[in-house]
Amino acid sequence: MSIYIHDGTSDLQSITLDKSDATFEIAGASFPEDARDFYEPVLDWIDEYSNDPLDELCLCFKLTYYNTSSSKIIHSIFEKFETIYDKGSKLKIKWYYEEDDEDMYEAGLGYKDRIEIPFELIEM
Secondary structure, eight states: OOOEEEOOOSSEEEEEEEGGGTEEEEEEEEOOSSHHHHHHHHHHHHHHHHTSOOSEEEEEEEEEEEOHHHHHHHHHHHHHHHHHHHTTOEEEEEEEEOTTOHHHHHHHHHHHHHOOSOEEEEEO
8 A cells, every 4th residue: 555645835734644654644734726636645545545444543633724625625534434434443533733723623523523433632
């Protein structure tokens, strides 16, 4: 399985997806011009991962900001992993937020209420 790494820039987050390391992390701000195009490699990676998932995987989200189109993709990411979770893979989501960032905290709560995967909100 391939490794996907996108080094962060001023307007795009860093992404590290590595099955051999049991790493799934998205961090930083997300407001790409075309979110669907930007996240396509991530969605493809998840599709490939779903064919032979690990017994356990932690999905770490350390977002500082994201726009509406990114939020739709994040929801799609959660839906894809929820399918994997429903088939018996032990998954958990860690949603990190800054101490004073109520928007990211509330966003995490919203996702937590909509999905079945164990979801932890962690203040940084």
